[in-house]
Amino acid sequence: MKDSSSRQRNKRGEGSKLREEILQAATKLLEETGSEESVTLRAIAREIGVAAPSIYGHFDSRESIVDTVIDQAFEDFFAAVLQSTQNVGDPVERLRKSGVAYLEFADEFPQRYAILFDRREHIEHSRTEFHSREAAFNALVALVQACIDSGQSSSDDASKDSVAIWAALHGLAMLRANMKFDWPDINDTLDRILNGVAHIN
Amino acid sequence: MKDSSSRQRNKRGEGSKLREEILQAATKLLEETGSEESVTLRAIAREIGVAAPSIYGHFDSRESIVDTVIDQAFEDFFAAVLQSTQNVGDPVERLRKSGVAYLEFADEFPQRYAILFDRREHIEHSRTEFHSREAAFNALVALVQACIDSGQSSSDDASKDSVAIWAALHGLAMLRANMKFDWPDINDTLDRILNGVAHIN
DNA sequence: TGTACATCAGTGAACGCGCGTTCACTGATGTAC
């Protein structure tokens, strides 16, 4: 936590810098404390070294900060997975790289990952997010279908097998983040999931 | 919530009945509100129709109530899964029945299920629980091994494939509880997971 | 059988805490003249 005396007031016209600091502090708190409810408005203010009411210049409420952090986390996550398949032609390879990127993001930012798929209320209220997730799922289905089309997968239903793949990746990510366990190599588990469920020949 | 005037004080020697009421109320609150932190000591007291300090006759702290609820949930869960394979000889059938029971418990008591595998701090502190989970996992490995031994599975590693199976079941349970989605039939997804990852012939 | 008394189940008021949020404000910074 910064000492409040160390912070310099932003210059005129640069007030929106505080907005970025708020989001960074909230993200840091989320990742470090590991629970959304400990990302309090006052903790964010403390972290930045600012008085609590200063935040209201940039966000309406505590909730809107958390919502913004989650939206950003989803964008980061989706971008990381998409980016992993850049310049990769072979669909099986794309599928594997996506899986690796998925699990790596969850390993590196477990709390940010968890909050994406783990918040019942938020998900129910956010239409935008629902559609992002749907788009991400459709991308997975397309990838599995491409493996089928190229003769590398004997899956009889890309969509239904994608549900199983998604579940397995999500479960693995969550369990690895939450449970002490003598986990086998993550790439091995990933291969078992993809080979088995996606029926890669 | 009961009206506090409706509650009759327990007779002498029956004071421990309140203990049961506390646990029931905490479980109900957990399941209904869907988050552990809203299971407050005062909410429990309100639910029962009792003054908040009355709880201290039966539990040291709010935390010990929640811990007890979780321990109980784990026992219920494990018992439900075990019981599903009673009188079933064929290992593949046992594996399937276990999977169905696993997902049914998660569907019926999503919050109680989620709290079992989803609480980083609690899990880190509870040795007993860790061992219960380990026992449950070992039972799964033994089941997969039995499928291999009976020639019904071509898995090359019961333990590693069990990790993948566990991950897939957990992920499916969590996603179904948390996400609005046009989920395919749960038995179909379960079959895809077991057939694919456990290499059932 | 009656009564004094110990025990037990549970209460009501109070505590300090951290929270989100509101409010009237301050003081530095840049700009118009």
Add this chain to the structure above:
DNA sequence: TGTACATCAGTGAACGCGCGTTCACTGATGTAC
């Protein structure tokens, strides 16, 4: 160039709230004599 002033970034005190927990207590119930 100097100065008055508007604007902007941020503050400090206060609010009401629900929380976990402590404390001294009350009053019904069963028991010993």
